[in-house]
Amino acid sequence: MAEFLMPKLGSDMTAGTLVAWLKKPGDVVKRGDIIAEVETEKGNIEVESYTTGTLEKLVVQPGQKVNVGALLAIIRDDQSATTVAKIVAAPDPLVATATSVPPVQPTGEHDRVRISPAARALARQLNVDISLATGTGPDGAITREDVERMAASAKTASTQPSSAADRQAKLRETIAAAMTRSKREIPHYYLSTTIDMHAALSWLTEENSKRTVTDRLLYSVLLIKATALALREVTELNATWDGTKVILQKDIHVGVAIALRQGGLIAPAIHNADQLSISELMTRMRDLVNRARAGSLRSSELSEPTITVTSLGEQGVESAYGVIYPPQVAIVGFGKLVERPWVVQGQVVVRPVVTATLSADHRVSDGHRGGRFLAAIDRLLQEPAKL
Amino acid sequence: MKPDDIRKVVLECLGNIAPEADAASIKSAVSFRDQLDLDSVDLLNFVISLHKHFKIDIPEKDYSSMMTLDGCVAYLSKKIEGGSSTSP
Numbered sequence: 001m002a003e004f005l006m007p008k009l010g011s012d013m014t015a016g017t018l019v020a021w022l023k024k025p026g027d028v029v030k031r032g033d034i035i036a037e038v039e040t041e042k043g044n045i046e047v048e049s050y051t052t053g054t055l056e057k058l059v060v061q062p063g064q065k066v067n068v069g070a071l072l073a074i075i076r077d078d079q080s081a082t083t084v085a086k087i088v089a090a091p092d093p094l095v096a097t098a099t100s101v102p103p104v105q106p107t108g109e110h111d112r113v114r115i116s117p118a119a120r121a122l123a124r125q126l127n128v129d130i131s132l133a134t135g136t137g138p139d140g141a142i143t144r145e146d147v148e149r150m151a152a153s154a155k156t157a158s159t160q161p162s163s164a165a166d167r168q169a170k171l172r173e174t175i176a177a178a179m180t181r182s183k184r185e186i187p188h189y190y191l192s193t194t195i196d197m198h199a200a201l202s203w204l205t206e207e208n209s210k211r212t213v214t215d216r217l218l219y220s221v222l223l224i225k226a227t228a229l230a231l232r233e234v235t236e237l238n239a240t241w242d243g244t245k246v247i248l249q250k251d252i253h254v255g256v257a258i259a260l261r262q263g264g265l266i267a268p269a270i271h272n273a274d275q276l277s278i279s280e281l282m283t284r285m286r287d288l289v290n291r292a293r294a295g296s297l298r299s300s301e302l303s304e305p306t307i308t309v310t311s312l313g314e315q316g317v318e319s320a321y322g323v324i325y326p327p328q329v330a331i332v333g334f335g336k337l338v339e340r341p342w343v344v345q346g347q348v349v350v351r352p353v354v355t356a357t358l359s360a361d362h363r364v365s366d367g368h369r370g371g372r373f374l375a376a377i378d379r380l381l382q383e384p385a386k387l
Numbered sequence: 388m389k390p391d392d393i394r395k396v397v398l399e400c401l402g403n404i405a406p407e408a409d410a411a412s413i414k415s416a417v418s419f420r421d422q423l424d425l426d427s428v429d430l431l432n433f434v435i436s437l438h439k440h441f442k443i444d445i446p447e448k449d450y451s452s453m454m455t456l457d458g459c460v461a462y463l464s465k466k467i468e469g470g471s472s473t474s475p
Contacts, residue, residue, distance in 0.1 A: 205447070208447045209446070209447065212444075213434060213435055213438040213444065213445055214435050214438070214439075216431065216447060218427050218428065218431060219427070220427065259426070261405065261406075261407060261424070262407070285428070286428055286431070286432075289428040290428070290432070314420075314426050314427060
């Protein structure tokens with residue numbers, strides 16, 4: 001039996017509102033399947049299952065706000081016996097209406113709905129889907145009160161959507177909290193280097209001339225790939241800080257800072273960016289940006305970045321010194337491409353260059369290693385065909 | 388295809404990328420990037436949507452001609468009139 005909990009989609013998230021269930025009890029779910037949609041300060045997020053099994057019971061109803069870690073549903077592993085679920089993180093009584101739902105009493109008959117005739121009639125009258133209801137009566141039976149509560153939740157959720165201004169204000173609060181915490185707790189150090197982009201841009205122009213419009217690459221993909229590969233060499237920057245010690249991360253999930261159209265910023269992850277080809281990375285990045293702006297990111301994309309890359313070159317910024325997003329321990333910034341005099345084999349020539357910066361957590365790494373990391377990015381960008 | 392029809396399609400494609408934009412207030416000679424705050428992914432999406440709609444190839448070197456409404460309409464008018472192929 002697995003507990004499907006309200007995920008923590010960032011160090012600053014404390015609660016989320018269930019918007020909708022995308023699966024119903026009895027459905028088989030696989031690891032990675034999207035089974036719920038949750039509203040957070042960062043927008044609506046599609047939440048994936050981290051396990052494979054059968055969806056046994058939905059504990060929280062659409063419209064309910066619960067704390068991070070609160071039980072949302074139970075997924076039964078078909079190999080194991082079902083046991084009584086528990087709420088692993090006590091929801092805040094001020095915000096979490098789900099706390100009024102007692103622990104589920106699984107019956108082992110998940111495919112049969114226990115409901116009184118009166119409650120069934122009421123459900124039909126109020127157009128409530130009883131397969132999604134949580135029974136609080138004897139043996140988990142669905143009562144008239146359960147049906148009424150569900151109908152009320154659905155009405156609240158559908159008639160009182162968060163306004164764009166509210167969501168924007170919440171997002172701003174979230175960013176403020178994370179950045180304040182970062183600056184208060186993380187001893188940042190900053191490094192920068194200027195990188196000759198002649199080879200990378202020449203390769204990109206040549207490569208794009210051979211590709212169709214839909215398959216063309218953006219320059220920023222080269223920067224992301226070079227960053228991901230450099231992390232293989234300086235592994236301590238691909239890590240998180242748990243409050244007392246560093247935890248090195250095996251997989252490289254690069255968070256890409258994306259400005260939202262309505263304002264604010266979000267940095268979802270491209271998973272295993274070091275293992276993707278440039279074309280795959282381009283596809284993933286474009287998809288990620290489009291979904292971030294459409295409000296359809298997935299929970300793993302928000303909870304799992306191991307480093308962040310931010311690029312402000314398009315805004316005319318020459319150097320971007322980022323603030324680390326906890327619990328990550330580094331952020332890499334890229335500025336705009338500018339032409340500068342550059343010495344090549346004793347000759348002064350004009351070259352396109354970019355300033356790459358590193359903001360890193362001094363509890364985890366030192367300037368020496370940070371310098372090696374930036375040097376690795378530089379070296380990798382000089383051989384773009386190998387990225 | 389008449390320039391006015393092309394302009395309509397261009398505005399429609401822009402509207403899909405920047406839904407908050409008011410088509411009537413888009414200035415013809417100001418770059419999309421400046422007035423709509425589009426980034427490189429937005430502009431790529433824009434070019435791809437035009438490519439799909441008009442079924443024409445748009446080489447990367449031509450992107451700079453298409454960054455204003457007037458420039459974009461003029462470029463597409465010429466391209467469509469010329470009967471461009473879709474390769475590569």
